[in-house]
Amino acid sequence: MNITRRNVLLGATAAAAFAPLTSRAQTAEVVIGVIYPLSGASAQIGVDAQKAFETAADLINKNYDFGLPLAKGEGLPGLGGAKIRLVFADHQADPQKGRAEAERLITQEKVCAVIGTYQSSVAVTVSQICERYQIPFLSADNSSPSLHRRGLKFYFRAAPHDEMFSTAMFDFFDAMKKKGTKIETLALFHEDTIFGTDSSNAQLKLAKERGYKVVSDIKYRANSPSLTAEVQQLKAANADVLMPSSYTTDGILLVKTMAELGYKPNAIVAQDAGFSEKALYDAVGDKLEGVISRGSFSLDLAAKRPMVGKINDMFKERSGKDFNDYSSRQFMGLIVMADAINRAKSTDGDKIREALVATDMPGDVTIMPWKRVKFDETGQNNDADPVLLQYVGGKFVTIFPTQAAVAEASWPMK
Amino acid sequence: MTAETIIQSLASGLLMGLLYGLIAVGLALIFGLMDVVNFAHGEFLMIAMYVTFFLFAFFAIDPLLSAPLVAAALFVFGAVVYLLIVRFAVRAKANAGMVQIFSTFGLAIVMRGLAQYFFTPDYRSVTNSWLGGKTVSVAGIFLPVPQLVGALLAIAAFGALYLFINRTDFGRALEATREDAGAVALVGIDKNKVFALGWGLGAALVGLSGAVMAIFFYIYPDVGASFALIAYVTVALGGFGSVFGAFAGGILVGLVEATTALILPPSLKSVGIYAVYLLVVFIRPRGLFGSM
Numbered sequence: 001m002n003i004t005r006r007n008v009l010l011g012a013t014a015a016a017a018f019a020p021l022t023s024r025a026q027t028a029e030v031v032i033g034v035i036y037p038l039s040g041a042s043a044q045i046g047v048d049a050q051k052a053f054e055t056a057a058d059l060i061n062k063n064y065d066f067g068l069p070l071a072k073g074e075g076l077p078g079l080g081g082a083k084i085r086l087v088f089a090d091h092q093a094d095p096q097k098g099r100a101e102a103e104r105l106i107t108q109e110k111v112c113a114v115i116g117t118y119q120s121s122v123a124v125t126v127s128q129i130c131e132r133y134q135i136p137f138l139s140a141d142n143s144s145p146s147l148h149r150r151g152l153k154f155y156f157r158a159a160p161h162d163e164m165f166s167t168a169m170f171d172f173f174d175a176m177k178k179k180g181t182k183i184e185t186l187a188l189f190h191e192d193t194i195f196g197t198d199s200s201n202a203q204l205k206l207a208k209e210r211g212y213k214v215v216s217d218i219k220y221r222a223n224s225p226s227l228t229a230e231v232q233q234l235k236a237a238n239a240d241v242l243m244p245s246s247y248t249t250d251g252i253l254l255v256k257t258m259a260e261l262g263y264k265p266n267a268i269v270a271q272d273a274g275f276s277e278k279a280l281y282d283a284v285g286d287k288l289e290g291v292i293s294r295g296s297f298s299l300d301l302a303a304k305r306p307m308v309g310k311i312n313d314m315f316k317e318r319s320g321k322d323f324n325d326y327s328s329r330q331f332m333g334l335i336v337m338a339d340a341i342n343r344a345k346s347t348d349g350d351k352i353r354e355a356l357v358a359t360d361m362p363g364d365v366t367i368m369p370w371k372r373v374k375f376d377e378t379g380q381n382n383d384a385d386p387v388l389l390q391y392v393g394g395k396f397v398t399i400f401p402t403q404a405a406v407a408e409a410s411w412p413m414k
Numbered sequence: 415m416t417a418e419t420i421i422q423s424l425a426s427g428l429l430m431g432l433l434y435g436l437i438a439v440g441l442a443l444i445f446g447l448m449d450v451v452n453f454a455h456g457e458f459l460m461i462a463m464y465v466t467f468f469l470f471a472f473f474a475i476d477p478l479l480s481a482p483l484v485a486a487a488l489f490v491f492g493a494v495v496y497l498l499i500v501r502f503a504v505r506a507k508a509n510a511g512m513v514q515i516f517s518t519f520g521l522a523i524v525m526r527g528l529a530q531y532f533f534t535p536d537y538r539s540v541t542n543s544w545l546g547g548k549t550v551s552v553a554g555i556f557l558p559v560p561q562l563v564g565a566l567l568a569i570a571a572f573g574a575l576y577l578f579i580n581r582t583d584f585g586r587a588l589e590a591t592r593e594d595a596g597a598v599a600l601v602g603i604d605k606n607k608v609f610a611l612g613w614g615l616g617a618a619l620v621g622l623s624g625a626v627m628a629i630f631f632y633i634y635p636d637v638g639a640s641f642a643l644i645a646y647v648t649v650a651l652g653g654f655g656s657v658f659g660a661f662a663g664g665i666l667v668g669l670v671e672a673t674t675a676l677i678l679p680p681s682l683k684s685v686g687i688y689a690v691y692l693l694v695v696f697i698r699p700r701g702l703f704g705s706m
Binding site (some may be wrong): 005039040041044046047116192218219220223226227228230232233236248249250252253256259260261262279280282283284286287326377 | 561596
């Protein structure tokens with residue numbers, strides 16, 4: 001019996017891929033590809049996303065009395081009542097798997113549009129494949145600003161990107177400063193893929209423009225076994241505000257390590273991601289009273305717009321969770337895409353693209369606090385106003401901007 | 415960079431390193447015994463963490479108390495894995511090395527898949543355990559209690575393992591089987607029994623580390639992956655098959671990781687570990703304490 005180091009390496013590099021089982025395309029239905037991480041470190045995101053998309057498809061395919069596009073009546077009237085059929089694909093948070101799955105969705109499943117992807121790094125490759133096959137791609141929940149700046153004609157994003165989110169954060173800092181709160185120094189803490197990198201670049205730029213001092217800018221490796229060294233540096237810098245851009249796993253470890261090393265910042269203003277996830281608050285919520293996260297959704301809206309609460313109930317029945325920043329954007333992603341396909345009256349990529357370009361959906365027929373959905377020439381919706389939410393007593397309340405706020409920010413956090 | 419930061423880094427590195435050593439030692443033990451690398455090692459750790467979590471969630475048994483139970487459960491699991499899978503894999507006449515690799519690698523994928531199916535991919539945590547979130551601070555240096563206890567457990571486990579291998583009959587049988595499996599059969603030692611117990615022991619040590627890890631780390635089906643990688647480099651660094659090597663290798667990996675993060679951007683901290691490993695390969699390819 002002989003194990004050489006070479007064999008060990010061979011084994012370590014061997015990878016197993018499972019292609020999900022799928023069924024054949026049929027007529028009288030519109031097939032849309034939905035590509036998410038359904039296994040691997042962020043599998044729970046994909047599992048929840050599936051429920052959000054299924055809720056949206058159900059709303060479109062059956063008759064509901066909501067003021068949402070396509071809710072009334074069954075299917076897409078523009079295509080003779082054709083029903084939406086979703087084909088889910090698993091990209092495992094790997095850009096290369098995303099590329100292969102997107103190609104498979106288009107060539108074998110014959111999808112007429114693709115929606116995805118949670119990880120921005122995967123959206124890069126998926127949208128390139130869609131561009132090549134001239135199939136519209138909609139970023140439901142990717143927030144990297146570089147995505148819509150690549151000159152792609154078939155790329156669309158209805159939700160805000162990180163520069164818009166970060167701008168909201170700095171507007172909030174400015175407003176707090178005006179009220180006399182001391183905010184001078186910031187510490188950035190971000191993971192090393194495109195999401196964390198783009199987010200910190202946007203924040204660095206804004207900090208410079210608005211005169212805030214970044215005393216610590218820490219890039220860490222995603223899914224690290226330990227963040228002790230990183231947290232020590234944050235603690236040494238002791239900034240007025242800690243601004244993490246982290247997915248769920250790293251977010252949990254960050255908060256735990258901070259508690260272990262006795263680091264308690266005055267305020268945490270998070271770039272969403274892990275800090276919108278129930279799992280993070282289940283694990284370390286007791287240490288996060290008063291944490292602020294940006295978002296594009298808030299359940300507060302249900303008070304003004306009752307259908308938000310009702311649709312949330314439909315989602316909750318499927319997933320056991322309330323809509324969060326991600327699932328709400330995923331839900332809206334399918335509504336926006338289906339609305340365009342309905343107006344295109346066709347499943348041809350070019351025609352759907354034209355219909356997407358012509359989209360003009362007022363904010364009050366969505367479940368979001370947005371002004372409207374209207375894409376600019378890069379495919380970005382600039383009227384998607386972000387909000388800042390604060391975690392108080394086990395739930396999120398909107399604290400910024402003022403017109404959407406239901407409570408004053410409590411600062412410093414407890 | 416103050417002296418305090420450096421001491422804090424080294425202290426944290428040492429604590430983490432001892433845990434890395436405890437995670438890796440099971441791997442080294444099994445390899446030393448029968449030259450098989452267990453590629454499902456990370457998944458053994460994952461199962462141990464889930465067992466700890468479920469004992470806590472359903473029976474409110476604190477991880478500190480459940481650690482022996484988890485170790486016992488993993489002992490059985492490890493022995494069963496040997497008897498049902500590895501025993502047959504090592505019988506392969508051709509390409510024996512590849513058959514072993516893919517059998518344990520396949521086991522890893524299956525375990526991960528089953529965990530995702532039955533436990534869901536959601537992230538779990540043991541909240542409000544006796545030690546969770548507690549910290550002792552000595553002269554401005556913070557030592558998290560879970561890691562501290564983990565490090566002490568690691569030292570104790572290594573001490574016990576040393577005595578066990580050197581002072582007991584079974585330990586001697588283990589050592590003899592490792593040296594010449596054919597000859598031990600002649601003196602009436604059942605090779606399969608020794609191997610099964612060896613796998614059980616290796617897995618039990620992973621179980622112990624999993625119980626400690628569950629106190630301060632999140633739990634999900636893929637959690638083993640990043641720790642398994644560190645366990646492999648720890649074993650390779652310390653010397654394949656050497657139990658003491660895994661102990662020293664773990665401490666070294668922890669310290670190198672902490673020091674690298676002081677000098678380079680933290681996102682590159684694992685680079686330091688592999689750079690040191692390459693250096694060791696260059697000077698002493700069998701690893702620091704390897705005896706092949």
